[in-house]
Amino acid sequence: MTGFRVVRDEASAAFYDAAAAGTLLIRRCRTCGTLHPPQQRRCSDSEDLEWVEASGTAAVVSWAVDHVPPPDPVFAAGDGFTSIFGWVELDEGPWMQVAIVDADPETLRAGTRLHVRFVRPGDGEAIPVFAPA
Amino acid sequence: MSDLTGQHAFGQACIAGLGITETGKVYGRSAAGFAADAIRLAVADAGLALGDVDGLVVSNGLSGGVDFRLQRELGLRDLRFMNEVSVAGATAITQIQLATMAVATGLATTVVCVHADAPLSEPGMSSGAIYRGDSSTPTGFSGLAAAGGARGANNGYALAARRHMERYGTTSEQLGAIAVSQRKWAAMNPRARFRDSITIDDHQNSRWVAEPLHLLDCCMVSNGGVALVVTTTERARDLAQPPVHLWGAAQAHPGYTMARGCEFGLVTGAAVSGPAAMSMAGIAPSDVDVCEIYDCYTYTALVTLEDYGFCAKGEGGALAQSGALGPGGSLPTNTGGGQLSSYYLWGMTPLSEAVIQTRGQGGERQVANHDVVLVSGNGGILDYHATLVIAPEAKS
Numbered sequence: 079m080t081g082f083r084v085v086r087d088e089a090s091a092a093f094y095d096a097a098a099a100g101t102l103l104i105r106r107c108r109t110c111g112t113l114h115p116p117q118q119r120r121c122s123d124s125e126d127l128e129w130v131e132a133s134g135t136a137a138v139v140s141w142a143v144d145h146v147p148p149p150d151p152v153f154a155a156g157d158g159f160t161s162i163f164g165w166v167e168l169d170e171g172p173w174m175q176v177a178i179v180d181a182d183p184e185t186l187r188a189g190t191r192l193h194v195r196f197v198r199p200g201d202g203e204a205i206p207v208f209a210p211a
Numbered sequence: 212m213s214d215l216t217g218q219h220a221f222g223q224a225c226i227a228g229l230g231i232t233e234t235g236k237v238y239g240r241s242a243a244g245f246a247a248d249a250i251r252l253a254v255a256d257a258g259l260a261l262g263d264v265d266g267l268v269v270s271n272g273l274s275g276g277v278d279f280r281l282q283r284e285l286g287l288r289d290l291r292f293m294n295e296v297s298v299a300g301a302t303a304i305t306q307i308q309l310a311t312m313a314v315a316t317g318l319a320t321t322v323v324c325v326h327a328d329a330p331l332s333e334p335g336m337s338s339g340a341i342y343r344g345d346s347s348t349p350t351g352f353s354g355l356a357a358a359g360g361a362r363g364a365n366n367g368y369a370l371a372a373r374r375h376m377e378r379y380g381t382t383s384e385q386l387g388a389i390a391v392s393q394r395k396w397a398a399m400n401p402r403a404r405f406r407d408s409i410t411i412d413d414h415q416n417s418r419w420v421a422e423p424l425h426l427l428d429c430c431m432v433s434n435g436g437v438a439l440v441v442t443t444t445e446r447a448r449d450l451a452q453p454p455v456h457l458w459g460a461a462q463a464h465p466g467y468t469m470a471r472g473c474e475f476g477l478v479t480g481a482a483v484s485g486p487a488a489m490s491m492a493g494i495a496p497s498d499v500d501v502c503e504i505y506d507c508y509t510y511t512a513l514v515t516l517e518d519y520g521f522c523a524k525g526e527g528g529a530l531a532q533s534g535a536l537g538p539g540g541s542l543p544t545n546t547g548g549g550q551l552s553s554y555y556l557w558g559m560t561p562l563s564e565a566v567i568q569t570r571g572q573g574g575e576r577q578v579a580n581h582d583v584v585l586v587s588g589n590g591g592i593l594d595y596h597a598t599l600v601i602a603p604e605a606k607s
Binding site for chain 1: 418469
C-alpha cells in the first residue's frame, strides 16, 4: 500500500490537534467519570464525553508481528517489512490498539512499559505509537 | 408460560435435513445461487418438497446477497416465518434457535436455515486480504485503528493467542497439534479441501501470517452454501433421515470493555454459553462424545475447549498435545477437518459436520460413540458465541 495518510473528521479533530502538539487525549464520561479510549463515542449512561489528557505511559497487554507490510514504513520494525502492534493498557486504564516501534519482539512481554510518541505518515494526521520506555 | 421454556421448545423440534453445496474455490456463482442450491439439497435430503417449507431464516456471509428475496427466487410460497439474521460466526446456531422457537410455538412447521458466501471472485485471491479491508486514506479514528494493526481478523486473533500464550505458557507447537489433528480427520473427509497429512514441523515451518500465528493456524476462505431443515419432532420421525434431536443451546456475547481487567484472549463467551447449553441438555462435559468447535484459528478451538470445561483453564495446549482430539482420541474434535482443513462457511462448518456425525453418516471418519455432540459458533474477534448440543435420540 502506498500513500497512507489519516484524514480527520469532526469527531476526531480535537484528538488529532492534540496529537500534532504531542499530547495523547482520551475520553471521560461527564456523568460517571469512566475513562474511555479516544475513539469511544458514548458511555453506557451518557453521550456526554469530554477530552482529558493521558499520561502517555502504558504497559503491553499483548502484541503480535504483522507479516503483511504495514500501511506506512514509519510503523515497520527494523527489517523494514514486518511491524509490531499490540493492545496496550494506558496507566489510566483504557486499552488502545497501537503500533509498537523501536522494540525487539523477542524481549516484549505482557507488562513491558511503554511511552507514547507521535508519527506523521504521509504528512497526514499525527498518530500515537508506543515505544519501550 | 412454563411450557415455553427453552428446554421444552427444544424437545418439539429436530434437524431433519442437511444440504451442502460444492465448497471451496468454486468460481462464477453468486452467494444467492449457492444458498438456493443448499436449500434444494437440504429439502430433498429430508425427503420433503420445497412446497413443504413455510419458514426461512437466512444468513449472509462476507459477499452479501443472501437475503429474504431468496423466497421469490426459489418460488417458496406462503411462508409464515422469515428472518435475515447475523451474529457473524455464531449465526448458524442462532438460526437453529430461531427455527426451533418458531416450530415449537406453531409459528411455522418446517423452517429452512441457510448460510452462503462467495467471497472468492477469482483465482489467486488471498484469504487474509479478503478479511483485511485496508484503506489508504482512512478517516477519523479508523485511521488510528489501522495504524495500530487493526487490519483484519488475522491480527486480532494473533493478539488474543499471544495473550493466552503469555498468561498460560501455551506454545505454538501446541496450537500446531490442533492443526495436525484436524488434518488427520480431513484426510477421511471427501469434502475437505486440504487432505494431505501435515506434521508439527510443517506447521512450524509454514510462513508467519501474524506472529504468533503461522499459516497453518489459520482457516481458509471458501465459497459455498449450507442449509438445514428444522421441523417438528413428530414430523421428523417420518422423514427420510434419522432425526437429529436438539438438547440444548445458548448464546453468550461478552461485550468486552477493552480496559484494565478485560479477559480478552483468556476467557471467551464460551465459558458462559457452554455451561448454559449443557445445563439445558442435562449433560456435563464428560458426557460429550464428539465436539465440533468453531476453528477460524487453532487458538480459537483451544480456548473454546478450555472454556467449555474439557480441561482446566490454561490446559488447552496440553489437551491438544495429548492426542485426545484426533482420530481414536478420547474427545474427537472437528471430525471433518474443520475450517482449518475442510471448508469455511462460518458456523455452518461445525454445525454441518455435527449433523453428519449425529446421524452416523460420517463414513470412514464416523465416530463410533456419537450419543451427544457439542457444537460451537464464534464471531468477531471472540465477540459472539453460541453453543448447541444435539443427539440421535430424544432427550429422556
